[in-house]
Amino acid sequence: MTLPTFILKNAVRNKRRATLSVLSVAVSLFLLVMLQVALRELTNPIDDEGSSLRIIVRSKVSLAQPLPARQLQTLERIPGVAAVSPFSFFGGLYKGDEKFTSFAQFAIDPQRAQPLIADAKVPPEQLEAWKADRTSCIVGKLTADRYGMKIGDRLQFTGQFYPCDLDLRVAGIYHGTADDRNVMFHQKYLDELLGNPGVVGTWWVRAASIAEAPQVTDRINQAFANTSAEVRAESERAFVLGFVSMWANIKTLISGISIVVVFALILVTVSTMSMAIRERFRELAILKAIGFRRRDLFVLILAESFGLAMLGALVGAGGAWVLFHNININQLTNGLFLVFEVTPQMMGLAFAVAASLGLLAAALPMINVARTSVVQGLKTLD
Amino acid sequence: MALPINYSLRNALVRWRSTLATVLGIALVVFVFVLLQSLAAGIERSSANTGDPRNLLVVRKGSTAESASLITRQTLTEIRYFEEIARNEKGEPIISADVLALVNLPRRERGGEANVLLRGVTPRGIELRPQVGLVAGRWFVPGKRELVVSAKLAKRFDHFDLGDTVHTGSGQFTVVGWLAAGGSAFDSECWLDADECRSTFDRDMYSSFLVRPVDEAAGERLIQRIETDRRFKLKVEKEVEYYRKQTMTAAPIKWLGGFLAVMMSVGAVFAAMNTMYAAVGARTREIGTLRVLGFRRRAVVTALLVEGAFLAFFGGMIGCALAFYWNGYTTATMGFETFSEIVFEFRVTPKFVAEGLGFAVAVGLIGTLLPAIRAARLPVIDALKSI
Incomplete structure (x- = not known):
């Protein structure tokens, strides 16, 4: 019998315990990976080239305060501004939804917004049809698939923030943006429904180049300083991060809780795994008596607990990886999460935790083995 | 054994x-x-635990939150003298037309920014909400740009101490008082004069009405009367019910x-x-x-x-x-x-x-x-x- 087979035989001789240990490591690492992904998705906005070029201009008072439509001319004249479009969050309830609709509807100007939605892939004839029909819209592929929307369908939205309801015809279906869920329709249609109040929700600006984007933001802010409608311009990324900051203490609390969760499970697992070795104290003493050196015993103990922990990591973290790659998280969480990406760093962390868990579980028995004499060990009954 | x-x-x-x-x-x-x-x-x-069981809250049909609701001023003049609404000693109907505004303000110690809900109220609005009381300073004077902030929010937001000035866009408010509302939703609000709120934030419409019907039966009649009237497109429910549903x-x-x-x-x-x-x-x-x-x-x-x-x-x-x-x-x-x-x-x-x-x-x-x-x-x- 070679040493590896000896270790293997030892590890699985109490099959029940080995299974329980592996499973509890797996559960804790699965949770660790899942909480990490959730936190990252909630606090880290998508970062692509387009989102650093695009700037959102909102009222300095708050997002809920509309901006005057006349600001368009001033915005267009600002150097470094490549395109400007109204960008009004309609926030309506889709027909059938009671309290919450998982996708947003934005009123924009299809002509002006062309460079802003350049990454949205729409067949040209659909794009033209949308531009031509004031009461039509384009729908993101995720939303279209989810609700089974087809071209030509009519979509009804009940206004929550706006005192009007929408009745839109689907002119096209787009994909290829960072968030393929939104419905885009004509600002003109919204204006008509409201009786042309001469306001927009926010402005959507595209800077000429990434290098110039920060200056453009500053210029926009300055252009409206000391006017009756002061603005706050910021990159799309900064805008989204502003939302994250509003979550306040909840964010800290949930990350704190994740640590507690993982700590609790690790604690429990370490204790059970070292129990397995503690119980074999007599055997270890015998091995010592027949001439195994201390070092050999260390290898024996370490290899066993390390192996079990790694197997647990494989099942737990690997399971999370496979699972999250194969489920439709958007549908499952009703739009709370768009993607649920397990990054290599998280897998690395999970395996690092497993490794230290294996070490920790082996540490206590190892110290005991080193300390106890053969005679004492043979006397141990537990 | x-x-x-x-x-x-x-x-x-x-x-x-x-x-x-x-x-x-x-x-x-x-x-x-x-x-x-x-x-x-x-x-x-x-x-x-927010609200008075006797009160009814009126919002626009379709809006799930009071802050997203809009009601025209004309509607107020039409509803105001409905006989189902109770009157106070002076004979004025007990109805408060509130204007809600959301303002983005900096937190203390560079804790980022967050939205704060401002409620423009009338004296009736304060009477209708007995949960709300002053813990420091005084109430705002109608016609002045004065703000009474929640004492709990004051601990979290910059410039919320008595005498400080809060800047929102082109508007400026002096903080004159701290309110406390016994752990209700009003503890997360700042109150100011309704008309000042309307003019500062350029609002032509009200957000909601809070009314006190004469009695329970009159309340039922009032709900019927307003909700069935096609002109209004309003939703009426008990104030406590509205807050209970905010989950x-x-x-x-x-x-x-x-x-x-x-x-x-x-x-x-x-x-x-x-x-x-x-x-x-x-x-x-x-x-x-x-x-x-x-x-x-x-x-x-x-x-x-x-x-x-x-x-x-x-x-x-x-x-x-x-x-x-x-x-x-x-x-x-x-x-x-x-x-x-x-x-x-x-x-x-x-x-x-x-x-x-x-x-x-x-x-x-x-x-x-x-x-x-x-x-x-x-x-x-x-x-x-x-x-």
Whole structure:
């Protein structure tokens, strides 16, 4: 019998315990990976080239305060501004939804917004049809698939923030943006429904180049300083991060809780795994008596607990990886999460935790083995 | 004959070193469960105990939140003199047309920015909300740009001390008072004069009406009368009902609490099982002896189950104690309905403590069941022979 087979035989001789240990490591690492992904998705906005070029201009008072439509001319004249479009969050309830609709509807100007939605892939004839029909819209592929929307369908939205309801015809279906869920329709249609109040929700600006984007933001802010409608311009990324900051203490609390969760499970697992070795104290003493050196015993103990922990990591973290790659998280969480990406760093962390868990579980028995004499060990009954 | 309970309890405690991790593990499971539930309960309570049962709240049909509602000024003049609405001593109808505005303000100590809900109210609006009182300073003077901020928000936001000036866009307000609202949703609001609010934020419309009907029956008639009138497109409901329904913020936290508790308890059950298998293994001879003495299988199983349940209960107590430390702690997050910062307190209720303990005991029992059955099934002779 070679040493590896000896270790293997030892590890699985109490099959029940080995299974329980592996499973509890797996559960804790699965949770660790899942909480990490959730936190990252909630606090880290998508970062692509387009989102650093695009700037959102909102009222300095708050997002809920509309901006005057006349600001368009001033915005267009600002150097470094490549395109400007109204960008009004309609926030309506889709027909059938009671309290919450998982996708947003934005009123924009299809002509002006062309460079802003350049990454949205729409067949040209659909794009033209949308531009031509004031009461039509384009729908993101995720939303279209989810609700089974087809071209030509009519979509009804009940206004929550706006005192009007929408009745839109689907002119096209787009994909290829960072968030393929939104419905885009004509600002003109919204204006008509409201009786042309001469306001927009926010402005959507595209800077000429990434290098110039920060200056453009500053210029926009300055252009409206000391006017009756002061603005706050910021990159799309900064805008989204502003939302994250509003979550306040909840964010800290949930990350704190994740640590507690993982700590609790690790604690429990370490204790059970070292129990397995503690119980074999007599055997270890015998091995010592027949001439195994201390070092050999260390290898024996370490290899066993390390192996079990790694197997647990494989099942737990690997399971999370496979699972999250194969489920439709958007549908499952009703739009709370768009993607649920397990990054290599998280897998690395999970395996690092497993490794230290294996070490920790082996540490206590190892110290005991080193300390106890053969005679004492043979006397141990537990 | 049953084994004395003392046998189980002392057995659980005598191996405290090896069971410590299990106890602590269960303690943390219960801690997380109770803490998240009390957090959700705090958020729910902050809106559920809001309002006066006699009041009716009028908002636009279709808007799920008061802050998103818009009602024309003409509607006010039409509804104002409905006879179902009570009058005060001066003969004025008790109706308050409020204007809600959301302003983005900086937190203290560079804690980023967050939205704060401003409520423009009339003197009637203050009378209609007896929960709200001043704790410092004075009320705003109508016609002046003065602001009364929530004392709880004042601890969190910059320039919210008495005498400070709050800048919002082109508007400036002097903070003249601090209000407190007994842990209700108004504790997350700042109040100012309705007309000043309208002019500063360029609003032509009101957000909501709060009315006091003459009596219960008149209230029913008023709801009928306004809701069936096609011109208005308004929704009327009891103020308390409206606030009770604001559960969107708490729901995901509740869900998370439940989910984590279930996932963690799976791990805890594995651990408890391992601990109890080890306990049974170490006491094989002892159990054999008990059987020889005449204790039945059932008695042995029961004794072991009591032992496991006791361990878990002990862990649960520690978890609840840890969670109770947070009881009453004030914190804040963004409310989904109002889209503004809401302040609330952790509320560890007896219900959650009971649920947490029940949960712990369940984990203990499930974890012990299989080891206990194994112990009971051991043939007596084999058990006695084992070392």
